[in-house]
Amino acid sequence: MKAIQIPHYGGADVLRFVDLDRPAPKDGEVLIQVKAASLNPVDSKIRNGYLKDIVPLPLPLVPGWEASGVVAESRLEGFKPGDEVVTRVPFQRGGAYAEYMIAGEGEIVAKPRELSFIVAATLPIVAGAAYTLLHKIANVKAGDRVFLLGAGGSVGLYAVQMAKALGATVIGTARGEDSSAARGFGIDQVVDYTTPGYLDAIRDIDLALDFVGGPAQEALMSVVRAKGLLLSTVNPPAADKAAAAGIRASFAMTTLDRNVMEKVLDMAARGEIRSRIGKVLPLDQAAEAHRLMDERAVGGKIVLEISMA
Numbered sequence: 001m002k003a004i005q006i007p008h009y010g011g012a013d014v015l016r017f018v019d020l021d022r023p024a025p026k027d028g029e030v031l032i033q034v035k036a037a038s039l040n041p042v043d044s045k046i047r048n049g050y051l052k053d054i055v056p057l058p059l060p061l062v063p064g065w066e067a068s069g070v071v072a073e074s075r076l077e078g079f080k081p082g083d084e085v086v087t088r089v090p091f092q093r094g095g096a097y098a099e100y101m102i103a104g105e106g107e108i109v110a111k112p113r114e115l116s117f118i119v120a121a122t123l124p125i126v127a128g129a130a131y132t133l134l135h136k137i138a139n140v141k142a143g144d145r146v147f148l149l150g151a152g153g154s155v156g157l158y159a160v161q162m163a164k165a166l167g168a169t170v171i172g173t174a175r176g177e178d179s180s181a182a183r184g185f186g187i188d189q190v191v192d193y194t195t196p197g198y199l200d201a202i203r204d205i206d207l208a209l210d211f212v213g214g215p216a217q218e219a220l221m222s223v224v225r226a227k228g229l230l231l232s233t234v235n236p237p238a239a240d241k242a243a244a245a246g247i248r249a250s251f252a253m254t255t256l257d258r259n260v261m262e263k264v265l266d267m268a269a270r271g272e273i274r275s276r277i278g279k280v281l282p283l284d285q286a287a288e289a290h291r292l293m294d295e296r297a298v299g300g301k302i303v304l305e306i307s308m309a
């Protein structure tokens, strides 16, 4: 089968288009013929080797941690050949940038008929993250003031839609076309993070979600009300600074969760959340897709479409 490999850590150009043996499913696993594999910033972090101490992976490795496709072979109860599915697999396995991949129990759910393979492939990680933060960790309620650092990004745009549906007032950062996208998805107020003092007029935030990390995260602490909550998907907030600001703050790792996957796919199938697809490229252009992602040259999700020769 055709696949993409990371032979060694480095920039987008390390990605290789190769021929590999088709993987064989063991008991409790299915073989999926992949139709679409979605890119996420974490793919680049792994490719660069930034996460090698946290997520040690054997190289060479086939990247890709979420995909949609059709079951080709099943040794897992509840799935049969021909079923249309969506999968999110553990970092230790990957394998989605390929014509075929393996998924095990808890990593695979049925694809709703209303969703295309492209859209379905983009939902588990980013929409799953937004759902976990807003619904499972923060329990946002009507009237809450929610601030999103990175509202125009992939997790951000789902968080805008979900927080609005929960009745929150939603404010967030975005610039250029990302601002229009955030407005189109119902955000109440957009601030451009490249404008100096962009946080000055923001106050009394009940929940701040950080999709950026670093110094921007620290600045965010000033907008959160006393005893309010800051959650970051990027790096752990400094505990001493959070204590000094009188707020609660933590890092949130959204783990693989079949129920969350089903929930966000269902929300998308009902039209409760919409996706912003930026670019669809064929598998052999994975290096170009990574380059576009690294340079943030495309607004919206980048997806590899995989068609059999």
Ligand SMILES: NC(=O)c1ccc[n+]([C@@H]2O[C@H](COP(=O)([O-])OP(=O)(O)OC[C@H]3O[C@@H](n4cnc5c(N)ncnc54)[C@H](OP(=O)(O)O)[C@@H]3O)[C@@H](O)[C@H]2O)c1
Binding pocket: 040, 041, 042, 125, 126, 129, 149, 150, 151, 152, 153, 154, 155, 156, 173, 174, 175, 178, 193, 211, 212, 216, 232, 233, 234, 252, 253, 254, 255, 296
């Ligand atoms: N912990 C978890 O489980 C988990 C799950 C999902 C994602 N993540 C992480 O969460 C982060 C966001 O993911 P994503 O898929 O939403 O990425 P994304 O689509 O690249 O979005 C990031 C957004 O942040 C904006 N941004 C960059 N610098 C900024 C700054 N200084 N201030 C304000 N906004 C800024 C970018 O805007 P411009 O393009 O205009 O610069 C972009 O819109 C990534 O680091 C990802 O790895 C973690």
